[in-house]
Amino acid sequence: MRTPSETFDMLATEFESRSRVFRNRRGSLVLDGEGVRAMTSRGAVVVKLRPARVRELVESGRGRHYKDQVNAWLELDPDTDKELYRELITESLQD
Numbered sequence: 001m002r003t004p005s006e007t008f009d010m011l012a013t014e015f016e017s018r019s020r021v022f023r024n025r026r027g028s029l030v031l032d033g034e035g036v037r038a039m040t041s042r043g044a045v046v047v048k049l050r051p052a053r054v055r056e057l058v059e060s061g062r063g064r065h066y067k068d069q070v071n072a073w074l075e076l077d078p079d080t081d082k083e084l085y086r087e088l089i090t091e092s093l094q095d
């Protein structure tokens with residue numbers, strides 16, 4: 001079984017093949033001109049979404065507010081399915 005960081009690295013490679021998406025020096029997934037959209041932190045995958053969407057996902061038990069700050073960043077649970085990671089990263093890149 002892969003760790004969240006390993007899953008993120010695998011998915012980031014997939015997303016880098018899209019135009020305007022790249023990884024910065026720290027390995028975060030960046031949308032050109034729009035800043036960091038997804039990253040790993042303390043071994044967890046973190047995605048930037050609309051604040052209302054973050055609240056929805058927190059309330060459904062899919063993750064928690066990143067660093068306990070109620071904002072646009074969602075820290076996903078370590079047991080999150082790879083497909084949900086992919087869906088949420090895709091959503092983040094489209095916002």
